[in-house]
Amino acid sequence: MFRTYLALVALGVIWGSNFIFMKWATDLISPTQTVFLRVFFGFVPLLLVAIKAKVITRQQLKHLPHFAIMSVLATTFYYYGFVAGTARLPTSIAGLLSGSIPIFTFICAFLFLRQDRPTWQMGAGVLLGFIGIAVSARPWEGVAGAELAGILWMLAGTFSLGVSFVYAQRFLSPLKIPPLALATWQTGFATLTLLVLTPFDGISAIANDQRALLGAILGLGILGTGGAFFIYYFVIEKLGPVRAAGATYIAPVVAVLIGAIVGEDITGTVILALCMILGGVVLIQTGKRNPPLAAHSKQQTTDASAQIK
Template sequence: MSTTDAPSARATSADVPAPGSAPAPVATSTASRSAQDAPAPRRTFAWQIRFAFLCLVWGFSFLFMKLGTEGFAPLQVSLGRVAFGALVLLAFLVIKRERLPRSARTWGHLAVAALLLNALPFSLFAYSELTIPSTLASICNATSPLWGMALSVVALSEDRPTRRRVAGLGIGFLGVLTVLGAWQGFSGTDLTGTAMALGASLSYPIGWIYVRRTLARDEHSHLAKSSAQLLLATLQLAVVTALFTSMPTAFPAVPLLAVFALGALGTGVAFLLQYGLVAEVGPTTAQMVTYFTPVIATASGVALLNEHLAWNTPVGAVIVLAGAALTQSKPRTS
């Protein structure tokens, strides 16, 4: 998720990624070091092309999850996602000749980050898509900045709300009610699945607040910490998956390829592209990927999965994104 997606160094409410599709790498203490640590691949293509590719990857991640759950249990989809993503980052770690963190304290905090930013939200999204369309899951994912602003007011004393952000919060949740058809009594909407998707979106800002409080000054690179984080998420999901699911009796091609794409592209490669864009064009521009993700997810769900799209879904999505944009905006300075 996704995811910005591209978080700034401070990871305030305005920086919460929409990481339903991203590996949610850990923020560091300064913006300059964020750019220096960015494990950007060689800039073979213009940043606009890489930006468009990132939008596509994260937009299609919700379709990949839906396809994956057609052949595997949701926990197995999430396990494959973090495992394939970890392999990509570890390969790049070897190429860069970097090492994983050695501090036990860092690993302990990364274990919590792995739970809140990877294992839990990935699993909740996968379970939610058993009963709700991928389009609705992607719109729920877009509420992460709204949750982030609300939580940061409570958890981060220096991050005070402005009228603009409070207005964005109200508009955003009005959009959620529009998507769900509140005036119809939420008829036709699976509330359990929707609650899971919204819970996944809530898990991201909780994780980012924890990261900011515990790892903001950690000296390890983004690549090293994110590789370790995905390794820990893989271990967590491997244990839970072994306890609550049985070994698949078959490995159908389409669901397997969907899980591979979800992990290798939507989690591993997306991380490399994300920080390459942050380093090259800055977090504000890179963050715009957040607003394209639900559009692509909705288009792919309708076109490829034949998902029904009532009028209130796109209208509500626009309202949600407008609210999220307000919560992340800053007043003009003269």
């Protein structure tokens, strides 16, 4: 059990450290090029493991449209939103905004699935989370506050991921396809899409900075994408999806700490915004009505496939 919780902490650290790697990469190359490197070097290890595990089958080909849509919602656009946002914001602000993912997931599930009737506590959680987002932008500071475009890109990424959870629950969960196969198809389609859309002029500039190059390939790709999938599914198997989601709480804290280490100005306002967003997530997670016992088992299976960061 100790090893499982160690893996949970490691997952939160991986997710939280992604923002500094994005920042280093986008100082040298474009956000689109950064996303391509992340997805490609995340897809390669996933493909190798999927082939070895023999989870890719010919029967899955009939579901290619679903895989393609998920590749946009949960990989290409989601990653681009985070990279474009991080390029315009301090890593600490970008990281704490990533903590709003469960808030947008809840909103999308309520709007499109109507599965969770909100309680007053859940409503308070959504409100508190959005206040935290507003505080992180510091609009009262004018041009000295966080760049609005960066905030909007981060929120676009979190919303896209929230929509992907709804899509996965409605169209993919009933198919009972192994999560490793889904992840491989998803990142594979995203790699092909980015091969077409990415302008590669100037991408070699990242090779001039070994720190940024290793951060993009190892930090964002192999560990941040491929490795994160492996660890997350291991933790879900051992702890279940609810406790595995605890990594979501760790990542923003790690991002803020890394921001402080690299010299970013971590003010009381940043800490307050972080507490508000995480507090909103806690209120939402603990405010759900208890489902009937039979439905609870089905929901746990659904959540396992939906909570991929």
